[in-house]
Amino acid sequence: MSATNSWTFKLPTAVTFGAGCIGQLPQITAARGARPLLVADRDLVKLPPFARVQQVLLGVPVFSDVTPDPTVASVDALAARLRAEKHDVVVAVGGGSAMDCAKAAACLAAGNLSSIRAVHSEGVPLGSARLPLIAVPTTAGTGSEVTPFAVLSDTEKQVKGPIAGDALYPVHAVVDPELTHSLPLKVTIVTGLDALCHAIEGYWSRNHQPICDVMAIEAARLICANLKRAAQQPGDADARSAMSYAATLAGAAFQLPKNAMVHACSFPLSARFHMAHGTACAFTLEEAIRFNAPVMGERMTAFLRGAGLGSAEELVALVRELKQLGGLPCTLRDAGIPAAEIPNLAKESFHPLMKNNPRTMTEADLVAMYERLV
Numbered sequence: 096m097s098a099t100n101s102w103t104f105k106l107p108t109a110v111t112f113g114a115g116c117i118g119q120l121p122q123i124t125a126a127r128g129a130r131p132l133l134v135a136d137r138d139l140v141k142l143p144p145f146a147r148v149q150q151v152l153l154g155v156p157v158f159s160d161v162t163p164d165p166t167v168a169s170v171d172a173l174a175a176r177l178r179a180e181k182h183d184v185v186v187a188v189g190g191g192s193a194m195d196c197a198k199a200a201a202c203l204a205a206g207n208l209s210s211i212r213a214v215h216s217e218g219v220p221l222g223s224a225r226l227p228l229i230a231v232p233t234t235a236g237t238g239s240e241v242t243p244f245a246v247l248s249d250t251e252k253q254v255k256g257p258i259a260g261d262a263l264y265p266v267h268a269v270v271d272p273e274l275t276h277s278l279p280l281k282v283t284i285v286t287g288l289d290a291l292c293h294a295i296e297g298y299w300s301r302n303h304q305p306i307c308d309v310m311a312i313e314a315a316r317l318i319c320a321n322l323k324r325a326a327q328q329p330g331d332a333d334a335r336s337a338m339s340y341a342a343t344l345a346g347a348a349f350q351l352p353k354n355a356m357v358h359a360c361s362f363p364l365s366a367r368f369h370m371a372h373g374t375a376c377a378f379t380l381e382e383a384i385r386f387n388a389p390v391m392g393e394r395m396t397a398f399l400r401g402a403g404l405g406s407a408e409e410l411v412a413l414v415r416e417l418k419q420l421g422g423l424p425c426t427l428r429d430a431g432i433p434a435a436e437i438p439n440l441a442k443e444s445f446h447p448l449m450k451n452n453p454r455t456m457t458e459a460d461l462v463a464m465y466e467r468l469v
């Protein structure tokens with residue numbers, strides 16, 4: 096049966112969007128609990144967007160022991176604090192790292208498990224218990240504010256991957272584009288390309304569905320038209336607003352169909368070679384477009400037309416231009432990855448998300464792809 100005839104769409108997260116909407120955070124938080132805890136990463140707590148949040152949430156205690164690519168250990172420590180201090184609502188401020196750490200901890204703190212490792216790598220189901228979580232994104236990228244996923248790293252086991260479950264949906268996303276004006280050029284590009292990957296992968300996933308398709312195309316259109324401007328003119332309110340909207344829209348677009356080969360390939364690149372998430376996704380994006388476009392037929396043409404592009408090669412060229420503008424690696428050599436790692440990279444890219452790819456990728460296809468990227 097065609098995806099157009101049979102599907103279920105849901106998005107349980109309330110979304111409040113707009114420049115200055117952070118002013119509504121006190122009421123939104125008070126409606127969910129009386130003992131909030133603010134969560135942000137170690138760098139963000141020193142930056143203006145966090146100061147702005149603290150101005151509106153005066154006196155709320157802060158947990159900031161979160162690193163990029165949040166770890167199982169950070170989630171466990173945050174959950175222990177939530178339990179010990181009896182917090183009843185979590186406000187996560189930051190990029191995907193802070194939001195994912197807080198989302199996972201809000202579930203762990205409300206349930207019976209002692210470590211999120213049980214869910215991340217030992218096959219224990221997440222369960223439905225959770226503290227309510229309000230997500231305040233300060234990057235325009237992951238869409239984590241509207242997804243039921245948290246991507247965690249287990250440094251002991253050297254694995255990075257998502258956990259999933261409805262309990263991970265934030266109850267409310269407060270998306271204020273003004274919080275993104277302080278993003279440096281490189282982080283703007285890296286996170287914006289992650290959002291573009293979500294739009295493309297949600298659209299070409301084998302589990303694609305119509306409402307998500309519409310959101311994916313619009314997100315891609317906005318990103319193609321605004322990412323360069325947002326990166327080069329960081330205070331351009333219109334470009335920043337378009338990017339924040341696009342990133343949330345792309346999150347809503349992939350959260351049900353889920354991602355595919357680009358994200359599957361990103362996990363070993365991040366876990367073993369410490370590439371930032373968006374950098375790792377962008378690394379194989381041009382190859383993935385060239386690999387998948389031929390089997391997508393009319394659907395790819397519709398996507399490209401909707402995104403304001405004439406051809407798949409035009410999209411490839413735009414991705415390459417953005418990567419070069421951000422100083423992102425385009426080859427294994429740029430990334431400092433020896434060619435001898437190609438067989439391992441190919442083997443480790445078979446995360447379950449690979450099954451969503453519209454065209455079957457074999458290990459030989461992956462080896463050939465990485466050989467073109469030497």
Ligand SMILES: NC(=O)c1ccc[n+]([C@@H]2O[C@H](COP(=O)([O-])OP(=O)(O)OC[C@H]3O[C@@H](n4cnc5c(N)ncnc54)[C@H](O)[C@@H]3O)[C@@H](O)[C@H]2O)c1
Nearest residue numbers: 138139163190191192233234237239242244246277278372
């Ligand atoms: N849960 C999901 O659905 C989902 C989807 C995609 C990616 N992810 C995960 O999200 C993480 C990446 O998140 P990210 O790309 O948003 O980056 P990030 O959260 O790691 O942040 C990157 C850096 O930008 C800084 N920063 C954040 N906002 C800023 C601002 N406004 N001004 C200046 N600096 C700012 C942070 O302090 C940090 O140093 C990865 O772990 C990735 O796997 C999750």
Ligand SMILES: [Fe+2]
Nearest residue numbers: 237289372376
């Ligand atoms: Fe992503």
